[in-house]
Structure formats: C-alpha cells, structure tokens
Amino acid sequence: MFRKAKEFIIEKLIQVCGLASIFFVVVIFLFLLKEGLAVFKIVTPLNFLFGKSWYPISDPAQLGILPLICGSLLVTLGAAIISIPIGVACAIYIAEIAPSKTKEVLKAGVELLAAIPSVVLGFIGMVTLVPWVKNIFHLPTGLTALSGSIMLAFMAMPTIVSIAEDALYSVPKSYKEGAFALGATHWQTIHRVMLPAASSGILAAVMLGIGRVIGETMAVMMITGNAAVIPHSLLQPVRTLTATIAAEMGEAVVGSEHYFALFAIGIVLFIISFAINVTADLFLHRENR
Amino acid sequence: MVNTTKFKINNLNIWFGAIHPLKEVNMQIFPNEILSIIGPSNSGKTTFLRMLNRLNELQDNFKMTGFVEYDKKDIRNIDVEFLRRKVGTVFALPLPLPLSIFENVAYGVRMYGGRNKKELELIVEEALKKAYIWEEVKDRLQESAFKLSGGQQQRLCIARTLAVEPDVILFDEPCSGLDPISTAKVEEAMLKLKQNYTIVLVTNNVKQAARVGDRTAFFLSGELIELDKTDKIFTAPADVRTDGYIRGKFG
Amino acid sequence: MRNTKRTQKIAFFFLFLATLLVVVPVGMIVVIIVQKGIPAINWQFLTDVPRQGMRSGGIFPAIIGTLYLVGGAIIFALPIGLLAAIYLSEYSKENFLSRIIKLAIVNLAGVPSVVYGLFGLALFVVFCKFGASILAGSLTLGIMILPIIITTSREALESVPYSFREVSLSLGASKWQTIRHIVLPNAIPGILTGTILGLGRAAGETAPILFTVAAFYLPRLPKSIFDQAMALPYHLYVISTQVPNVDEKIRYGTALVLLTLVLFMNLVAIIIRYKFRKKKKW
Numbered sequence: 001m002f003r004k005a006k007e008f009i010i011e012k013l014i015q016v017c018g019l020a021s022i023f024f025v026v027v028i029f030l031f032l033l034k035e036g037l038a039v040f041k042i043v044t045p046l047n048f049l050f051g052k053s054w055y056p057i058s059d060p061a062q063l064g065i066l067p068l069i070c071g072s073l074l075v076t077l078g079a080a081i082i083s084i085p086i087g088v089a090c091a092i093y094i095a096e097i098a099p100s101k102t103k104e105v106l107k108a109g110v111e112l113l114a115a116i117p118s119v120v121l122g123f124i125g126m127v128t129l130v131p132w133v134k135n136i137f138h139l140p141t142g143l144t145a146l147s148g149s150i151m152l153a154f155m156a157m158p159t160i161v162s163i164a165e166d167a168l169y170s171v172p173k174s175y176k177e178g179a180f181a182l183g184a185t186h187w188q189t190i191h192r193v194m195l196p197a198a199s200s201g202i203l204a205a206v207m208l209g210i211g212r213v214i215g216e217t218m219a220v221m222m223i224t225g226n227a228a229v230i231p232h233s234l235l236q237p238v239r240t241l242t243a244t245i246a247a248e249m250g251e252a253v254v255g256s257e258h259y260f261a262l263f264a265i266g267i268v269l270f271i272i273s274f275a276i277n278v279t280a281d282l283f284l285h286r287e288n289r
Numbered sequence: 290m291v292n293t294t295k296f297k298i299n300n301l302n303i304w305f306g307a308i309h310p311l312k313e314v315n316m317q318i319f320p321n322e323i324l325s326i327i328g329p330s331n332s333g334k335t336t337f338l339r340m341l342n343r344l345n346e347l348q349d350n351f352k353m354t355g356f357v358e359y360d361k362k363d364i365r366n367i368d369v370e371f372l373r374r375k376v377g378t379v380f381a382l383p384l385p386l387p388l389s390i391f392e393n394v395a396y397g398v399r400m401y402g403g404r405n406k407k408e409l410e411l412i413v414e415e416a417l418k419k420a421y422i423w424e425e426v427k428d429r430l431q432e433s434a435f436k437l438s439g440g441q442q443q444r445l446c447i448a449r450t451l452a453v454e455p456d457v458i459l460f461d462e463p464c465s466g467l468d469p470i471s472t473a474k475v476e477e478a479m480l481k482l483k484q485n486y487t488i489v490l491v492t493n494n495v496k497q498a499a500r501v502g503d504r505t506a507f508f509l510s511g512e513l514i515e516l517d518k519t520d521k522i523f524t525a526p527a528d529v530r531t532d533g534y535i536r537g538k539f540g
Numbered sequence: 541m542r543n544t545k546r547t548q549k550i551a552f553f554f555l556f557l558a559t560l561l562v563v564v565p566v567g568m569i570v571v572i573i574v575q576k577g578i579p580a581i582n583w584q585f586l587t588d589v590p591r592q593g594m595r596s597g598g599i600f601p602a603i604i605g606t607l608y609l610v611g612g613a614i615i616f617a618l619p620i621g622l623l624a625a626i627y628l629s630e631y632s633k634e635n636f637l638s639r640i641i642k643l644a645i646v647n648l649a650g651v652p653s654v655v656y657g658l659f660g661l662a663l664f665v666v667f668c669k670f671g672a673s674i675l676a677g678s679l680t681l682g683i684m685i686l687p688i689i690i691t692t693s694r695e696a697l698e699s700v701p702y703s704f705r706e707v708s709l710s711l712g713a714s715k716w717q718t719i720r721h722i723v724l725p726n727a728i729p730g731i732l733t734g735t736i737l738g739l740g741r742a743a744g745e746t747a748p749i750l751f752t753v754a755a756f757y758l759p760r761l762p763k764s765i766f767d768q769a770m771a772l773p774y775h776l777y778v779i780s781t782q783v784p785n786v787d788e789k790i791r792y793g794t795a796l797v798l799l800t801l802v803l804f805m806n807l808v809a810i811i812i813r814y815k816f817r818k819k820k821k822w
Binding site: 010094120161250 | 544545547548551552554555556558559561562563565566567569570572573619620623624626627628630631632640641643644645646647648649650651652653654655656657658659661662663666667683686687690714715716717740743744745746747750751773774776777780781788791795798799802803806810
C-alpha cells in the first residue's frame with residue numbers, strides 16, 4: 001500500500017512536470033507584459049512601433065523603435081539572402097551527393113558550428129570580418145549591417161542545413177527510384193522531384209533559420225556598430241532590437257520609462273519568435289501527414 | 290472434472306477504435322487443462338488471449354462490452370498487477386529483458402518485493418528447473434539473457450513467468466520462431482506444467498494444437514466457431530469451416 | 541544528353557562550393573582561436589584573478605562562475621526536464637494537450653536568448669528579489685535549456701522498445717516500476733547526451749546572464765548563490781568591447797578556454813552517443 005501511495009505521488013509529479021513547458025511559455029510572456037505594457041502609458045503603441053527616434057535617456061524620452069526594427073530587418077534580410085541559397089545547397093550536398101564518410105565529417109562540422117558560443121563568433125567577427133569589410137569597401141568603420149548579415153548568415157547555417165537535410169532525407173525512396181527509372185539524371189531528380197517533395201520541410205528550415213537570426217544578440221551587438229538610426233544601406237552601422245536590450249538594460253533603472261520600453265521590445269521579439277515557430281511547426285507537421 | 294471454472298467469458302466484444310476484433314464470445318476455461326486456440330491470422334485469437342490479463346487496455350482506443358470472470362470475479366475489479374501476476378504470458382517472440390539471466394527471472398518477484406537474496410535465489414533456481422533450462426544456464430546466471438539461443442530464450446521467458454507463481458499461463462504462438470527441436474522442448478514443458486497450471490495456447494500450428502491441447506477452440510473473423518475436446522475437433526468437427534481450416538483449405 | 545550531364549556537373553560543383561563556404565570557416569575559426577589563444581594559456585592565466593582592470597592576471601573567477609551557473613542550471617532543469625520527457629513518452633496520449641505541449645517546447649526553444657535575460661531579470665532578480673545572483677542566473681539558464689533536455693530525453697525514452705514495457709507489465713510490475721527499472725536504465729545514455737548538450741549551451745550563453753548574474757569585474761570568488769559572479773562568455777564580451785587596450789593574447793586566451801569548455805562537453809556527448817549506439821543490446 002505504501003508503494004502505491006509513493007507511485008501515486010510520482011505519477012502526479014510527472015504530470016505536473018509534463019505541463020512545465022506550457023507553464024514557462026505563459027510565465028515568460030506574462031512577465032514581459034507585466035514589465036513592458038507600462039510603456040504604453042507614455043507612448044501609444046503606434047508611436048512606439050513607428051516612432052523614428054530612439055533617445056531613451058533624453059528628457060523627455062523619445063521611445064520610437066522604428067530605427068531598431070529597420071536595423072533588425074535589414075540585417076535579417078541580408079542574412080537571409082546569403083544563408084538561404086548556401087544553406088539549402090549545403091543541405092542538398094550533404095543529403096544527396098556526399099559519400100557517406102564525407103557526409104559524417106560535414107555533419108560534424110555543421111554541428112561544431114552550432115556549438116560555438118555566439119560571443120566567441122562575435123569576437124572572431126570583430127577581429128577578422130570587420131577589418132575585411134572596412135578595407136574592401138573603404139569605409140570609416142567595418143562595424144556595419146553587412147558584417148552583421150554575413151555573421152548571422154553563418155550562424156543560421158546549422159539550423160537551416162540540419163532541418164532541410166532531414167526534410168530531404170524523409171522524402172520516400174520510391175520517388176527517387178521512380179525518377180531514376182524514367183531516365184532522369186541525379187541532378188534532375190534532385191531539383192524536379194526531391195526539392196518539391198521536401199519543400200514544406202525546407203520552408204520550415206528557412207523560417208527557423210530566420211528566427212535564429214532575429215533572436216541572435218551577442219554577435220550582432222559586437223559587430224554592427226550599434227547606431228540607432230534608420231539605415232539607408234548595408235554599409236552603415238545599425239542597431240537591432242536584441243542588441244538594444246542587451247546594451248541598454250544594464251544602465252536602465254528598474255521601473256523607469258527606459259526599463260519599460262526595453263521590456264516592450266522584448267514583447268515584440270517574443271511575438272515574432274512565437275509566430276515564426278508556430279508557422280514553422282505547422283509546415284513540419286504538414287510534411288508528416 | 291470438479292465443477293469449477295478458471296475463466297468465464299460472457300458476451301465479450303472488443304473494439305480498437307473502429308476495428309472490432311472479437312464478437313460475442315462465450316466460453317469457459319477449466320483448471321489444469323490445456324486449451325488450444327486455433328484460427329487464421331486476424332481471427333482474434335491473440336486479442337482474446339490478451340484480454341485474459343488485461344493487456345489489451347494498454348492501447349489508447351480500447352473498448353469492451355460483456356465480461357470476463359477470473360475465479361468468479363470480474364477482472365475489471367481485480368487489481369491489475371495482481372491479475373497479471375496470476376495470469377502470466379509467454380509471448381510469440383522470445384523477449385528477454387535487457388538484464389542478466391538471473392535478473393530476468395527475478396524481475397517480477399523483485400517488483401512484488403519482500404524477498405531476501407537467499408529466497409530469491411531459490412525461486413529463480415526452481416523456476417528455471419520447471420522450465421527445463423536450469424542445467425543449461427546454471428553456470429552463467431550473470432550473463433546477458435541475449436546471449437542465449439532462441440529456444441533457450443523462450444524457455445527463460447517461461448521460467449520468468451513461472452517465478453511469479455501464476456496459476457494460468459497464456460502462450461501466444463510460443464513456437465513461431467523456433468526450430469522443431471526447440472519446439473518439442475517447449476511442448477514437453479507445457480505438458481508437464483499442466484499438472485499445476487491452467488494453460489491457454491494460441492497457435493498457428495494446427496498440429497501443435499492436436500498434440501498438446503485437451504480442448505481446442507476455433508476462431509474465425511473474431512467469432513468463436515467451435516469449442517470441443519481436441520479429438521472431437523480433429524476427427525468430427527461440427528462446423529464445416531472448422532473442418533476446412535483443419536484440412537488446410539484456407540488460413 | 542551531353543547537355544544534361546554538363547548541367548549536372550555544374551550544379552554539383554556549386555553545391556560543393558556552398559558546402560565549403562559553410563564548413564571551411566568553421567575550421568578556420570577553431571584554428572585561429574587555438575593558434576592565437578595557446579600562447580596565453582598558462583597556469584597563472586587559469587588560476588589567477590584578473591588584475592589591472594582585466595588587462596593582466598587570469599580568468600579563474602570567470603571559470604568558476606561559469607561552472608557554478610552551469611551546475612545550478614542543470615540541478616534545476618534535469619529533474620523537471622526528465623519528468624516532462626517521461627510524461628510525453630509514457631503517459632500522454634495523442635491528443636490536443638500533447639500537441640500544445642510539443643508546441644510550447646518548440647517555442648521555448650525559439651525564444652531569443654536576450655528575452656530569457658529580460659524574463660530572468662523580471663521574475664528572479666526583481667520579483668523574487670534574488671538580486672543579480674548565481675541563483676537568478678542559474679534558474680534563467682535552466683529554463684532556457686529545458687527544451688533541449690526534454691527533447692533529447694524523450695527521444696531516448698521512446699527508443700526503448702515497446703515490447704520491454706509490455707513484458708514488464710505482463711509480469712505484474714506497475715507502470716512506474718516498469719519505467720523505473722526497464723525504461724529509464726536503457727535510456728540513460730540518451731538522457732546523458734541531452735544533459736551534456738544542455739550544459740554546453742548554458743556554458744556558452746551570454747545574453748541570459750547579462751542582467752541576471754554577471755559581474756563586470758569581481759576579482760574574487762562568489763561566496764554564496766546569492767552573490768554575483770563573473771562568467772566566461774560575459775568576460776570575453778567585456779574585454780572585447782568594453783575595456784580598451786586589453787592585450788589580444790588575453791582575449792584569444794579567454795575565447796580559447798570558453799571554446800574548449802563548450803566543445804569538450806559536446807565531444808563527450810557525441811562519444812557517449814556513439815559508444816552506446818554501438819553497444820545497443822537489442
């Protein structure tokens with residue numbers, strides 16, 4: 001009887017922990033709201049999202065995050081343009097073309113990249129990438145949106161490559177054999193049969209890669225120059241949403257307008273990542289059916 | 290035979306979602322008999338067997354009507370762990386647990402608790418002897434059970450079931466993966482076990498049913514077609530379908 | 541026919557090129573850090589406190605701080621993550637609730653790391669009044685690595701054959717006994733792999749600890765879990781961007797120590813996975 005009681009308690013505990021992930025997602029969102037919504041007593045949501053100047057410590061504070069949104073968008077767009085073709089191509093090579101030994105090495109390389117802390121990549125970017133960009137384009141500084149885009153494209157690779165590779169791998173063998181039987185070359189089979197069949201998985205890979213890029217903080221902060229102005233080209237310094245929080249929260253006084261505004265940025269980031277993840281998940285599940 | 294019944298099955302219907310594998314089954318199973326159950330695949334034999342110790346309900350979409358009584362009690366009112374200990378199963382494939390030979394046999398007893406090391410050793414030895422495998426494994430009890438041959442593994446599984454002191458043993462096509470010699474050893478074990486246990490044997494092998502069964506039941510498409518003394522079923526079946534199946538006309 | 545063959549050759553060449561563009565820089569990064577970091581590594585660097593405003597001395601407090609944070613995170617995340625994985629693999633049915641749980645896990649994994657930092661600040665530092673401390677940082681990192689632990693543990697549990705569970709239940713073992721004695725022992729390598737990957741992730745993250753624990757410059761060891769602490773990734777950030785005139789050597793040395801720590805954990809995880817995959821008994 002004692003054993004039954006013990007098991008009853010354990011099983012209840014298991015059920016509670018099973019719900020833990022839902023609990024934490026909700027709690028994270030609630031605490032962001034709790035600290036962030038207060039900013040809308042000072043600015044309207046519209047002025048917050050589309051205000052053109054971000055001077056949080058001037059008096060009165062100007063809390064428009066449009067420059068930051070533009071910064072994030074520009075860097076993300078640049079990263080997407082670089083990473084999507086290269087990432088998908090790399091996934092195709094690993095999944096379809098590489099001989100099995102090479103495949104293991106390449107996969108290990110990609111996994112290794114995923115393991116490198118972003119602050120280390122930021123540091124390496126500062127000492128290698130940034131001077132290159134500066135010298136190639138003859139700029140006063142190499143801390144630009146372009147440097148950020150290149151680094152972020154690189155950081156999105158593990159996500160894009162591994163998920164796209166899974167998607168290609170899960171295309172039924174019979175599709176491929178059928179195409180071969182009709183006399184298609186390997187390449188024709190890949191781009192006429194495999195890619196369309198894996199398309200929703202690849203789309204999910206791209207979305208999750210972009211999600212990773214938007215949320216990335218340290219490397220971006222270290223190499224994009226952190227100027228909170230609306231950028232006009234990739235060769236200017238920019239500041240992203242994430243970098244703003246990371247750089248300024250240390251100085252913001254708890255309970256100040258600045259503090260609330262930074263949490264409001266957190267809400268924006270949370271909603272973006274939520275939307276991306278839910279959509280990507282839908283694509284992945286469509287694949288499964 | 291004394292007027293007792295081990296199992297009494299009344300109007301039993303089982304569903305898994307939309308599938309209806311057992312329809313209106315009525316029968317009794319008597320103590321110390323070997324009841325063979327034959328029938329083509331998908332006739333509901335295994336589902337019937339798994340009903341007797343409530344293994345069916347592990348599936349999400351399980352539903353039943355009617356009732357099954359064990360020792361005059363509805364099995365739904367018996368503690369499921371107790372029922373499964375009393376009604377042991379030997380599965381189609383030898384399925385040793387990833388433990389040593391000794392631990393495989395001791396597992397069920399350990400879970401029940403309350404035995405010291407000495408008692409446990411005795412129980413394991415006893416069970417292995419009853420399953421006619423003691424001589425082959427007594428010097429290698431600490432080795433992984435996966436090192437045994439298929440036939441030895443199956444007899445180990447019988448020993449494992451015996452160790453928890455059941456009074457009914459369900460055999461689910463226990464020889465389907467075994468060679469003729471191993472099959473003969475398992476059948477020999479069954480015939481000896483009959484003195485102390487009630488045995489229900491599901492088999493695809495009609496000859497095996499004829500060799501070991503006291504009574505034989507024939508299932509077809511989820512219905513119990515015929516149940517009678519084994520001699521009767523094999524010499525003068527009442528139903529033409531039974532006759533057809535035994536003669537190998539279908540199945 | 542010749543044309544399609546040539547198209548294929550060109551296409552495959554570009555695919556190969558793209559792959560090189562991904563993999564070669566990874567190798568280069570590791571080589572550069574090792575090459576330039578090795579000269580900085582000596583006993584004093586690893587065991588001394590930072591001196592002269594972090595321009596000389598060692599990084600010992602940062603190493604210890606990171607170990608504390610990672611240890612705390614795992615103490616918090618492993619039990620919850622493991623039980624959650626058990627729930628998903630052994631108890632939950634295919635229904636709306638389990639779908640929502642899986643979606644929540646995916647989302648938890650996708651929340652930007654700096655948002656974890658904000659959350660940790662709001663909940664642990666301010667609301668729970670822990671202040672910027674090892675405790676607040678550990679809990680924040682713990683929640684961040686929860687999805688990694690749940691996902692890998694669940695895969696490990698589900699890879700234990702169903703028949704073992706059925707055999708165990710058929711012998712009269714209860715559901716929990718079956719999990720405890722049959723399922724868990726056979727899933728341990730996978731669970732270990734996930735845990736170590738989680739550790740590696742926690743050790744390398746900077747943004748979640750920026751406002752929850754990190755001390756800019758604290759040339760001593762933390763005294764309790766309510767104390768602030770230095771941490772390797774934050775220290776690297778600080779000496780790379782916030783302190784002028786730090787010797788390159790020290791930066792590379794710090795990067796090398798951090799990278800080694802993280803890659804070592806990943807390597808251990810890979811070895812465990814590989815060894816047990818080969819040894820699998822069924």
